[in-house]
Amino acid sequence: MVSKKKIKLDRRKIALCMIGSSIMAFGLYNVHSLSGVTEGGILGMTLLLNYWLDLSPAITGFIMNAACYLVGWKLLGWSFILYSTIAGFTFSASYAVFEQFPRLWPGLADMPLTAAIVGALFIGIGAGLCVRAGGAPSGDDALAMSICRVTKSDIRIPYLASDLLVLALSLSYLDLKRIAVSLLTVVLSGQLIGFVQNARVPQAEG
Template identity: 60%
Template sequence: MLKTIKPRALVMVILGSTILSFGLFNIHSFSGVTEGGGLGLTLLLDHWFHLSPAITGFIFNMLCYAAGWKILGREFIFYSIVASVGFSASYSLFEAIGPFWPHIGDTPLLAAVVGAIFVGVGCGLCVRAGGAPGGDDAMAMSIAKVFKMKIQWAYLASDLVVLVLSLSYIPLSRIGFSLLTVILSGQLIGIVQEFHLPAWMHQEKPAKVE
């Protein structure tokens, strides 16, 4: 049972997951730019081995969360659950509202840059609070802690492996835009995570959870 939670961290996780879902629905789902990490891996397995992303994605996420629980602790799981629920709820809301830029796929360079901003800021806020909205984020956080490296390089390493493998069925030009968006989003996650808040914003008493 968790002894304490931080209200500011909860707000940060919910805000981050909402920003992330907005970007994934309005940018990535309409741009045709592929992903690295877990999503790209499930698409790769589906193409070559006809394994449903619904199954492989679930297995991948559960393995990453289990590793995160062992390496990062129980609070990580608590904030990750909040992030996952927040992401699903806000994504459903944005689906009901409808797309803001349905033709953004016509300009893939713009989609890659703008999509990276939403993903970078959204995931960065969740990671800063100590949670992971997806298996990719849990894996990157675990890698960063185990190897004592900055999280943006952990994201980049996992994304590059998947993108290189994806060249087996995706044209190089399309992979180029994907590479741009994962590099930018990974760097933004690191910047948001390490951004120093003013001292007065750290003065917060944790709320108890019985």
């Protein structure tokens, strides 16, 4: 049972969640949705639904994230859920804003390998900032942590399972080459998330 004691949010962490989720939305709109390079988990599912049903990731991302947070809120703690909600809302709002402008690098549509690397940078850095702040930019994190809490399994297992499932479904609209580079961006972004989360920040003296 989650404690109902008052939660005090840190302004610096709120800023990190907002900056990180905005970076992710920027990358998803300007790189992933244009180039055919997808992501695993909820991010990849928003692109899948965008392709087949023409549903905006701004809407589907918010709905799926909210559902995952609802499932996990009792196990993950209030501060995690609150920071995650801030990140999720900012992602959807930012994507909705970016949709009002033309994409910056239309040539990436013909450079899937480059798009995979560039996309991984945006997703990895953006998500890493949110995780560093103690929140989750996507409901994948909340769901994976909930599964681990219940099953006592390694957290990498539900993460990998969701990524592989979405990539497999994405075969319905992407060829094997695109799926291969998508797998590359999933691996690279995962490494970047860990690096940003654990990076040491020099403390000012005096």
